[in-house]
Amino acid sequence: MKEFHDRLHKKYYYTIVSFIIVLMVMGVVIDNPFNSRFIIHGLMVAIISACLLFYPLFEHAWLRYTTVISSTVFFYTLFYLYPETWSGFVLLCFIPAFSILFFDSRLFYFSLVLNMLFIAFLFSYIVVVDKGQSYPYIYTDVVGNVVNFMASQILLYFIFHLTNLRIQKQRLYYEQVQQAERMKTTGQLAAAVAHEIRNPLTVVKGFLQYYAEEKEFNHKQNFSLMINELNTAEHVISQFLSISKPDQGETLNHVDIEPVLKDVTELLNMYGLLNDNSIHLDVEKGCYVMAHSIELKQLLINLIKNAIEASHHSGSVSVTATKQKRHVVIQINDSGQGMTQEEVKSLGTPFYSLKSKGTGLGLMICYNIVEKYNGTIQFESEPGIGTTVTIRFPLVHS
Ligand code: ADP
Ligand code: MG
Numbered sequence: 001m002k003e004f005h006d007r008l009h010k011k012y013y014y015t016i017v018s019f020i021i022v023l024m025v026m027g028v029v030i031d032n033p034f035n036s037r038f039i040i041h042g043l044m045v046a047i048i049s050a051c052l053l054f055y056p057l058f059e060h061a062w063l064r065y066t067t068v069i070s071s072t073v074f075f076y077t078l079f080y081l082y083p084e085t086w087s088g089f090v091l092l093c094f095i096p097a098f099s100i101l102f103f104d105s106r107l108f109y110f111s112l113v114l115n116m117l118f119i120a121f122l123f124s125y126i127v128v129v130d131k132g133q134s135y136p137y138i139y140t141d142v143v144g145n146v147v148n149f150m151a152s153q154i155l156l157y158f159i160f161h162l163t164n165l166r167i168q169k170q171r172l173y174y175e176q177v178q179q180a181e182r183m184k185t186t187g188q189l190a191a192a193v194a195h196e197i198r199n200p201l202t203v204v205k206g207f208l209q210y211y212a213e214e215k216e217f218n219h220k221q222n223f224s225l226m227i228n229e230l231n232t233a234e235h236v237i238s239q240f241l242s243i244s245k246p247d248q249g250e251t252l253n254h255v256d257i258e259p260v261l262k263d264v265t266e267l268l269n270m271y272g273l274l275n276d277n278s279i280h281l282d283v284e285k286g287c288y289v290m291a292h293s294i295e296l297k298q299l300l301i302n303l304i305k306n307a308i309e310a311s312h313h314s315g316s317v318s319v320t321a322t323k324q325k326r327h328v329v330i331q332i333n334d335s336g337q338g339m340t341q342e343e344v345k346s347l348g349t350p351f352y353s354l355k356s357k358g359t360g361l362g363l364m365i366c367y368n369i370v371e372k373y374n375g376t377i378q379f380e381s382e383p384g385i386g387t388t389v390t391i392r393f394p395l396v397h398s
Contacts, residue, residue, distance in 0.1 A: 083134035093152035200229035310336030
């Protein structure tokens with residue numbers, strides 16, 4: 001799962017891009033005399049290669065648009081430079097297919113419209129200026145060629161539309177699974193939260209019962225004590241609500257890891273107390289990452305909760321966050337039951353769980369969240385000794 005998400009993904013991308021670049025370079029050097037045509041062709045290949053190679057480093061929309069625009073210009077220039085290669089027309093028909101690879105609907109429609117504008121210009125040129133001298137195969141049947149071109153654009157539109165629908169459905173499904181898993185975790189934590197709220201309520205109730213029996217009331221000094229207890233209850237409830245609410249509308253932010261980890265560990269301390277487990281937190285100042293804080297909380301809750309669940313009675317879990325060069329490194333360490341190498345390999349696979357009441361979705365969601373924010377996650381574990389989870393995110397400045 002993890003491999004699929006980061007390493008293989010990029011490896012496939014670079015393998016395919018290398019093939020494309022080799023093909024383009026062959027197009028330039030094979031059987032092509034060194035003249036202005038050669039230079040223009042070579043220059044265009046260099047620009048497109050740079051766009052394709054740099055794309056994974058930035059993944060910005062402007063780079064996608066630059067790639068699409070430059071490949072459109074590239075194929076039309078080739079068509080102009082090599083009029084004898086009639087198969088170039090087939091490539092013109094399929095230019096928008098490149099933008100499908102980026103799965104960005106706006107980009108696809110942009111590419112489709114751009115291609116139609118270019119083809120309209122090209123056909124006008126052939127009919128008005130060229131008059132079939134260089135492109136007789138188009139000039140002799142302009143209408144047939146226009147129809148074929150339009151048919152190819154419609155075909156591409158359907159391919160894109162259907163694929164996109166599928167992807168959207170899958171994305172929705174994943175969001176629902178994520179939300180359902182969050183609700184389940186919230187439900188499991190609710191017992192611990194209720195337990196923590198009961199104590200302050202008992203204190204306040206005790207005072208009130210005592211006052212009710214008094215004839216004269218002169219205990220105002222105890223009010224601040226009661227208010228403190230109610231504040232504690234309120235704090236617990238708001239922490240709890242901060243993880244259960246849906247994340248709609250929350251924007252990507254510079255998130256300080258320290259308060260996030262404090263909130264999460266305080267909440268999970270209550271969960272740990274049910275089995276006498278404790279959590280030790282140690283966070284370096286200035287650990288900022290770019291993320292949605294609610295997803296970051298969901299990630300950390302899943303991992304720390306797993307650590308508590310794997311721990312023996314009265315065992316402790318340590319959570320640290322440090323800055324290392326350009327990364328924030330978060331480590332969650334438990335001295336619990338641990339896992340074999342085989343078990344570690346299965347982590348992140350949907351529905352993989354060794355717990356009687358587990359869903360096996362927690363870690364799948366963790367992998368997805370980590371990948372979404374360009375991080376990495378790594379498990380080191382030994383049966384009977386314990387587990388250390390290491391998460392790395394790119395460090396950003398506050
Ligand atoms: P769930 O917690 O619902 O079982 P997860 O995806 O969170 O699902 O975890 C999957 C499995 O990975 C768990 O059932 C457990 O066997 C194993 N696991 C995860 N974290 C740890 C850990 N810290 N120590 C030991 N086993 C773990
Ligand atoms: Mg879990």
